[in-house]
Amino acid sequence: MKAKRQSPARPRRPAARKETADLGEWAIxxxxxxxxxxxxxxxxxxxxxxxxxxxxxxxxSLWQTEPVDCPPGSPAFVNAVVAFAPRRGATPEALLTRLRALERAFGRRPKKVMNEPRPLDLDLIAFGRETRASQRLTLPHPRAHLRRFVLQPLSEIAPDLVLPGQAKPVWQLLTELPLDAAPGPEALPVRITQPGGRRAPAAFATCARRAGRTPKSAIRR
Incomplete structure (x- = not known):
């Protein structure tokens, strides 16, 4: 069933979360x-x-958004953001490799057309306070602060987070993002689930199998 669209409105600052400060060391x-x-x-x-x-x-939450810079006729996206504490010893490069493997496990294939529809897209937005500027990886993500489909969900879980290289917190970046930064009011995100809602249906063992690993080897303390 298609999500019911809400009237466009400028975002307000979300309620502050006591845990926001510790997200400065997390991956997003x-x-x-x-x-x-x-x-x-x-x-x-x-x-x-x-x-x-x-x-x-x-x-x-999950947000439904209109495609931006995609081929004509591309379907709407479902977008979300997660933040987590990387396992000890993890590096941005190693995490990026695992994210790409997970995309392939969900059926993503080498692109034939720029920004063509895909079953899963995983963008590493930030990795603590780490910065990178290589051909393979740029941290923080160079366009995250300009993307409503990133800032809107990120503002739910880390409104006061200041991304590396930025002077303003996420909630303020979102508030100041021009409405015409997206292609018209229809492109404003529509929330289709609430944060902290029901657990995702995939079991951990299923994830491990999709990535070509056994559950036992996937769990590393």
Whole structure:
């Protein structure tokens, strides 16, 4: 069933969370899907990301957004953001490798057309205060502060977070983002689940199998 659209409105600052400060050392990953059962793809991917974290994930709502810079006729996206504490010894490069493997496990193939529909898209937005500027990886994500489909869900879980290289917290970046930064009012996100809602349906063992690993080897303390 298609999500009911809400009237466009400028976002307000979300209620502050006491835990926001500690997110400065966490990894932040943006999820998106606009191919197949996008809602389930994102929920299952959230469950799979748990294996990369020392603690339970901080998860946003799911948001339906119109495609930006995609081929004409592309379906709407389902987007979300998660934050988690990387396992000890993890590096941004190693995490990126695992995110790409997870995309492939969900059926993503090498792209033939720029920004074509895909079952799963995982963008590493930040990794603590780490910065990178290589051909393979740029941290923080160079366009995260300009993307409503990143800032909207991120503002739910870390409104006061200041991304590396930015002077303003996430909630303020979102508030100041021009409405015409997206292609018209229809592109404003529509929330389709509430944060902290029901658990994603994919079992941890299923995630491990999808990534070509056994559950036992996937769990590392």
């Amino acid at each position: 990953v943006a999820l998106g899907s606009n191919l197949g059962d996008s809602r389930q793809n994102v929920l299952r991917a959230m469950a799979c990301l748990r294996q990369f974290s020392r603690h339970p994930l901080r998860k946003s």
